[in-house]
Structure formats: C-alpha cells, structure tokens
Amino acid sequence: MPDARDATPYDALLLLSFGGPEGPDDVIPFLENVTRGRGIPKERLKEVGEHYFLFGGVSPINDQNRALLDALRKDFADHGLDLPVYWGNRNWAPYLTDTLRDMVADGRRRVLVLATSAYASYSGCRQYRENLAESLAALEAEGLEPPRVDKLRHYFNHPGFLEPMIEGVLASLADLPEDVRDGAHLAFSTHSIPNASADTSGPVEEHGEGGAYVGQHLEVSRLIAEAVRERTGVDHPWQLVYQSRSGAPHIPWLEPDICDHLEERHEAAVPAVVIAPIGFVSDHMEVLYDLDTEAKAKAEELGLPMRRSATVGADPRFAAGIRDLVLERAAVERGQEVTPCALGALGADHNLCPVGCCPARAPKPAAAGVDSPYA
Numbered sequence: 001m002p003d004a005r006d007a008t009p010y011d012a013l014l015l016l017s018f019g020g021p022e023g024p025d026d027v028i029p030f031l032e033n034v035t036r037g038r039g040i041p042k043e044r045l046k047e048v049g050e051h052y053f054l055f056g057g058v059s060p061i062n063d064q065n066r067a068l069l070d071a072l073r074k075d076f077a078d079h080g081l082d083l084p085v086y087w088g089n090r091n092w093a094p095y096l097t098d099t100l101r102d103m104v105a106d107g108r109r110r111v112l113v114l115a116t117s118a119y120a121s122y123s124g125c126r127q128y129r130e131n132l133a134e135s136l137a138a139l140e141a142e143g144l145e146p147p148r149v150d151k152l153r154h155y156f157n158h159p160g161f162l163e164p165m166i167e168g169v170l171a172s173l174a175d176l177p178e179d180v181r182d183g184a185h186l187a188f189s190t191h192s193i194p195n196a197s198a199d200t201s202g203p204v205e206e207h208g209e210g211g212a213y214v215g216q217h218l219e220v221s222r223l224i225a226e227a228v229r230e231r232t233g234v235d236h237p238w239q240l241v242y243q244s245r246s247g248a249p250h251i252p253w254l255e256p257d258i259c260d261h262l263e264e265r266h267e268a269a270v271p272a273v274v275i276a277p278i279g280f281v282s283d284h285m286e287v288l289y290d291l292d293t294e295a296k297a298k299a300e301e302l303g304l305p306m307r308r309s310a311t312v313g314a315d316p317r318f319a320a321g322i323r324d325l326v327l328e329r330a331a332v333e334r335g336q337e338v339t340p341c342a343l344g345a346l347g348a349d350h351n352l353c354p355v356g357c358c359p360a361r362a363p364k365p366a367a368a369g370v371d372s373p374y375a
C-alpha cells in the first residue's frame with residue numbers, strides 16, 4: 001500500500017485547465033487563443049462569442065477551478081499530505097507558462113499534472129501535453145531549468161469521478177415528476193469531436209471506430225446506469241450523445257447531437273430524459289449554454305420533462321479521488337507495488353502515453369509521454 005502521506009518524488013501538483021474569459025473584453029482574445037491554427041469557421045466563432053456575452057462575457061470555468069483548488073488543498077491538509085497545488089491554463093490567465101515559471105522560482109523540480117479532462121483524445125490529453133512541452137521550452141529559452149512533469153492517468157473510471165455523477169443522476173431522477181420518473185431515459189453527454197480524432201484516440205492498439213474516446217465514455221455511461229439500477233431497482237434505458245459540435249460542416253463529428261436526440265426520444269414517446277454531462281469535469285460554458293440553455297429550450301419546446309445532472313466540480317469525493325491517484329502514482333514512481341483503483345472492465349489507464357496515442361494532425365513535441373523531450 002502506498003504511504004497515505006508520501007507524495008515523493010513529487011514536490012507539487014499542477015491543476016492544468018482550459019481557461020475562460022472573465023469579462024466582455026476577454027471574450028474575443030480568449031477565442032483567438034483557443035482557435036489559433038484550428039480551422040474553425042468565422043460564423044461558429046461569432047456564435048460561440050454570443051454564448052459568452054449572454055453570460056456577461058464570464059465563463060464559470062475559472063471559479064470552478066478556484067473551488068477545485070480549495071477542495072484539493074483542504075483534502076490534502078485534512079489528510080496530512082504536504083503537497084502544494086498550483087493552477088495554470090491553456091487559453092487564459094493564469095497561463096501555464098507563467099505558473100510553471102513561478103513553480104521553478106519556488107524550487108519545484110518534479111511536478112505531477114492533473115488535467116481537467118478525464119478521457120483520452122487529442123483535445124483532452126495530447127493537446128495539454130503539447131502545451132506543457134511548449135511551456136517547458138519557453139522556460140528553457142529564458143535560461144531556466146524546466147522541472148520534470150508527469151501527468152496523472154485518465155480518471156474516467158475512478159470512483160472519485162463516478163460516485164458524484166451517480167449521485168447526481170439519482171438526484172435528477174428524484175427531481176422529475178413521479179409519474180414520468182421510472183420511464184425516464186438517461187442521455188450521457190460529452191463533447192463531440194471529429195470522427196477522425198475519435199478513431200485515433202488512445203494507444204494505437206485501441207484505435208478503431210470511436211477509439212478510446214468513445215470506448216471510455218460508453219464504459220462510464222454503463223457504470224453509472226448500472227449503479228442507478230442497483231440503487232433504484234429501475235432499469236433506465238441510456239444512450240451516449242454529443243454536444244458542442246464545432247468545425248466545418250462537411251467534416252464528420254460524433255453524433256447524435258443532444259438536441260436531435262431529445263427530438264428522437266420525444267417522437268418515441270419517452271416520458272422524460274435526464275442529461276448527464278459525463279464528458280465534463282465542471283459546469284463550464286458547454287454545460288451552461290449547450291445544455292442548460294439550448295437543450296433546455298428544446299425540451300421545453302417539445303414538452304419533454306428534462307433534468308440536467310451535476311458534474312463533479314469541487315465535490316470532496318473527487319478531491320479525495322485525486323489524492324488517491326497522486327499517492328498511487330507517487331508509489332509507482334518510487335518503484336513500489338500498487339493496486340490501482342479503477343471500476344469496471346477497462347482497468348486503470350496507462351500512466352505514460354505511448355507513442356502514437358491521440359496523434360495530432362501536425363506532430364509537435366509533447367511532454368509526459370514515453371517520447372517526451374523532457375523525461
């Protein structure tokens with residue numbers, strides 16, 4: 001068993017997230033950061049900008065991350081784990097490079113990274129690894145010695161991630177009118193990505209239709225639906241659906257879209273739907289706009305009772321799960337035997353991304369993988 005308080009060789013945890021605007025003037029520069037070199041049509045950008053302006057130009061993601069930082073620091077302190085927690089983003093302040101520079105100034109040499117994305121995919125994994133490599137190179141160019149960075153394994157099937165979502169679905173079911181509750185279907189929703197990017201997600205052996213991205217989401221959906229059945233005695237039919245499609249219309253992305261799905265369920269006389277946004281770690285703009293605004297309006301138009309269940313956010317069980325993952329990885333790095341905690345059939349995901357995992361269209365250096373230039 002790993003020592004409950006020993007994170008050696010790590011001397012810091014870095015929460016690595018997406019970032020989001022904090023006021024109207026931030027929206028356009030933020031979107032420029034996100035889409036630089038990504039081939040997103042201008043009309044889509046204008047449209048997404050409007051989503052942010054609808055909420056005063058403020059994304060909830062930064063406050064969600066501040067709350068998660070507090071939860072992690074509290075959990076670590078309560079359990080005698082002396083590991084400082086930092087925060088840096090890919091697309092908005094605090095920027096990753098600035099945070100890593102602060103960490104070097106604080107003498108941190110061995111950093112473990114927690115990304116706010118639980119699954120494999122280019123956008124959810126390799127792109128963060130590319131951002132890390134880029135920032136480490138920037139520090140080197142400044143004459144600093146970059147720290148060594150490792151990334152926590154994907155936590156989609158860790159109980160700290162699953163349990164709050166199971167409870168969230170139960171709460172949403174309980175919140176539905178009694179006469180439609182038992183007949184409700186579950187729609188597990190995640191970010192749509194290009195089919196080509198799904199098919200090549202995960203290690204090369206897992207490439208194929210939908211790849212690790214779809215496989216991992218199907219497993220999470222199944223685990224939640226099964227836990228709900230065990231706890232309520234009701235077998236709710238479920239489906240994995242997608243949201244927040246972007247990109248050019250002629251390029252295929254994962255389907256069905258949540259709104260089309262709601263229409264289809266309504267036509268099939270399904271009495272109610274619970275949408276569980278399993279693809280997201282917190283209630284950020286994709287959840288607030290695409291589900292709580294757009295999908296909600298669609299359900300109302302159809303007269304279909306709908307509830308949206310909670311994301312894990314800063315749930316103390318998620319923070320405790322992260323502590324477990326940190327201690328597990330630290331023990332692995334010390335060469336100790338560990339039994340990694342993972343529910344379901346897929347087992348614990350790899351600690352180190354192999355070559356060819358979630359490839360980019362144009363190859364770039366990526367940290368925290370077997371072929372990292374910063375080992």
Ligand SMILES: CC1=C(CCC(=O)O)c2cc3nc(cc4[nH]c(cc5[nH]c(cc1n2)c(C)c5CCC(=O)O)c(CCC(=O)O)c4C)C(CCC(=O)O)=C3C
Pocket residue numbers: 018019020021031034035038040044045048059060061116117118121123124191192193194244245246247279280284285286
């Ligand atoms: C898989 C995935 C996650 C989940 C994993 C993770 O969390 O990392 C995620 C999260 C997020 N995506 C976010 C925002 C945006 N994503 C965009 C664009 C894109 N996302 C993609 C995928 C994902 N995205 C893809 C394939 C694109 C197309 C462009 C490209 O190929 O890169 C765009 C551009 C406009 C548009 O096209 O929609 C924006 C503004 C925010 C912040 C929200 C906030 O501010 O609260 C968050 C957490």
Ligand SMILES: [Fe+2]
Pocket residue numbers: 191
């Ligand atoms: Fe996105």
